[in-house]
Amino acid sequence: MQLYIDTANIEEIRSAAAMGVLDGVTTNPSLIAKEGVDFIDRMNEICDIVSGPVSAEVVATEHDAMIEEAMPLTEIAPNIVIKLPSTVDGLKACRTLSDQNIRTNLTLCFQPLQALLVAKAGAFLVSPFLGRLDDLGQDGMELIQQIRTIYDNYGYDTKILAASIRHPLHLVQCAMIGADVATVPFKVIQQMMNHPLTDRGLEQFLADWASRNAPATAGAH
Numbered sequence: 001m002q003l004y005i006d007t008a009n010i011e012e013i014r015s016a017a018a019m020g021v022l023d024g025v026t027t028n029p030s031l032i033a034k035e036g037v038d039f040i041d042r043m044n045e046i047c048d049i050v051s052g053p054v055s056a057e058v059v060a061t062e063h064d065a066m067i068e069e070a071m072p073l074t075e076i077a078p079n080i081v082i083k084l085p086s087t088v089d090g091l092k093a094c095r096t097l098s099d100q101n102i103r104t105n106l107t108l109c110f111q112p113l114q115a116l117l118v119a120k121a122g123a124f125l126v127s128p129f130l131g132r133l134d135d136l137g138q139d140g141m142e143l144i145q146q147i148r149t150i151y152d153n154y155g156y157d158t159k160i161l162a163a164s165i166r167h168p169l170h171l172v173q174c175a176m177i178g179a180d181v182a183t184v185p186f187k188v189i190q191q192m193m194n195h196p197l198t199d200r201g202l203e204q205f206l207a208d209w210a211s212r213n214a215p216a217t218a219g220a221h
């Protein structure tokens, strides 16, 4: 499973990239707004750090305006992926961009038929939002399973990018179902290598090693 970071924060991106396991980045208008920075400048900065796919989202809601907004974004770097909403206009824009070999990420996917249609329109990525479905008392993971089955049934190349990940258990379940990619907040990436027994075991190993090498105490036989 590929691992993307879901943030527009440069320090978080640098830290995750330094772990050596980061495959890409997703941003959205809310994440950019939270940073209070210029959108294009920030996308350039991110692409200087990460060579894998970096999603940049349009805010236009109508096909022609989406394309107009997308084209300058594609100039930022070759690894920019255009993020579009899973609406009818987003679907049309996906087809237009796919026909020009421009990669797209169809976001805000909440039901399997949206995923079916965006795959038919040539999307590079589809982003089902797990956590936001869970928030409504629906099973977000069931959506990932449904999309996996549909894509496997018909051999669609679109990659399933599990989004709105809230905790490590989401990632375990996504990996078992076979999501192609997960985009993960920095806090959850940090949790992925954590276990209290690892810390306790390491502490014990180091303490035992230190005592083994300790110089013999005065008077010892």
Ligand code: G3P
Residues within 6 Å of the ligand: 006, 026, 027, 028, 129, 131, 132, 163, 164, 165, 183
């Ligand atoms: O980037 C899209 C998605 O991951 C948002 O997650 O936590 O705002 O539902 P969240």
